[in-house]
Amino acid sequence: EIDAPRAGHRRAPLRANRRALAAPRNSPAMAQRDQNRRVGDAVFSKVEKINSELFSLTYGAIVTQLLKDYEAADATSAQLEKMGYNIGIRLVDEFLAKAQINSCQSFAETADVIAKIGFKMFLGVAAEVVSTSATEFSLQLESNPLAEFVELPEQYSRLAYSNLLCGVLRGALEMVQMRVECTLTKDTLWGDDVTEIKVVLKEMMEEEYQDDDD
Numbered sequence: 001e002i003d004a005p006r007a008g009h010r011r012a013p014l015r016a017n018r019r020a021l022a023a024p025r026n027s028p029a030m031a032q033r034d035q036n037r038r039v040g041d042a043v044f045s046k047v048e049k050i051n052s053e054l055f056s057l058t059y060g061a062i063v064t065q066l067l068k069d070y071e072a073a074d075a076t077s078a079q080l081e082k083m084g085y086n087i088g089i090r091l092v093d094e095f096l097a098k099a100q101i102n103s104c105q106s107f108a109e110t111a112d113v114i115a116k117i118g119f120k121m122f123l124g125v126a127a128e129v130v131s132t133s134a135t136e137f138s139l140q141l142e143s144n145p146l147a148e149f150v151e152l153p154e155q156y157s158r159l160a161y162s163n164l165l166c167g168v169l170r171g172a173l174e175m176v177q178m179r180v181e182c183t184l185t186k187d188t189l190w191g192d193d194v195t196e197i198k199v200v201l202k203e204m205m206e207e208e209y210q211d212d213d214d
Contacts, residue, residue, distance in 0.1 A: 053148070053149070055145060055146075056145060056146060056147070056148040056149055056150070057149070059146050059164070060149070060150060062083075063076065063080065063159075063161060066079050066080065067156065067159075073155075073156045073157075073158055073159040073160075076156075076159060077159060077160035077163045078163075080160065080161075080162075080163040080164045080167065081160075081163045081164070081166050081167040081170070081182075082167060083164055083167060084163065084164035084165060084166060084167020084168040084169075084170070084171065085167040085168070085170050085171035085174075086167075086171065087164070087167070087168050087171065088167060088168035088169060088170060088171025088172035088173075088174075088175070089171040089172065089174065089175050090171075091122065091168065091171075091172060092171075092172040092175045092176065095117075095118055095121060095122075095172070098121065099113075099117050099118075099121070101113055101117065106134070107132075107133075107134055107135060107136075107137065107201055108129070108132040108133075108134075108137060110173075110178075111129045111132060111137040111139065111199070112129050114127070114139065114169070115127035115128065115129045115139050118172075119139070119141070122168075123145050123146075124145060125141060125143050125144075125145060127139040127140060127141050128140045128141075128142075130196075131198075135200065135201045136198065136199060136200040136201060137198075137199055138185065138196055138197065138198045138199070139196065139197045139199065140186075140194045140195065140196045141194060141195040141196075142193075142194055144162060144188060144195040146161070146162045146164065146165070147161055147162060147187070147188060147189055147195065150189060151189070152189050152190075157190070158190070159189075160184045160187070161187065161189050162184060162187060162189075162195055163184055165182075165184075165197060166182035166183065166184055166197055167182070169182045169197065169199060170182045173199075174205070177204060177205040177206070177207055178201060178203075178204060178205065179201075179202045179203040179204075179205055180199050180200060180201055180202060181199070181200045181202055182197055182198070182199050182200075183197065183198045183200075184196070184197055185197065185198045
């Protein structure tokens with residue numbers, strides 16, 4: 001079971017490393033795409049793997065149960081995003097510990113780290129970064145392991161089936177002091193050529209510290 005940490009609680013380990021994923025406000029952009037790709041491949045080669053078909057079918061069973069519980073595509077999409085958020089706030093420590101990345105110098109570089117290292121580490125596929133700016137980017141997946149063997153029935157044709165990924169991104173980035181809005185804008189299950197997630201930076205959050213005695 002994956003639960004969100006208690007309000008106001010911050011775990012001490014890796015607190016400093018969490019700043020590595022955050023984009024400093026006044027630093028010049030530094031492209032490290034090739035390096036990120038190599039790091040992603042190296043980290044992926046070391047992580048424990050599960051059968052991709054089993055992974056897809058297990059996720060499909062979760063979505064099916066949520067549809068039975070909530071009986072509507074919109075409500076199910078929202079629950080998938082919430083599940084992803086709870087996963088994201090837990091995954092960020094593992095990501096930073098294994099990736100050993102340097103500080104990102106821009107939001108665009110943060111995007112590339114997520115696409116080439118984060119997605120590769122946890123999904124086994126790298127994403128492509130498109131439409132970048134100082135405050136937003138989009139990630140595209142030509143192959144989406146979550147959606148393998150899936151066809152949406154007509155009554156759920158607009159279900160955001162992969163909305164879990166939006167929640168994971170939102171949760172992980174919030175833990176490195178970036179409040180973002182993530183939206184599934186394209187999906188192969190909707191007839192698009194790729195799965196696309198748009199990420200918009202809303203706020204750079206101040207890190208909160210809590211005394212041990214509180």
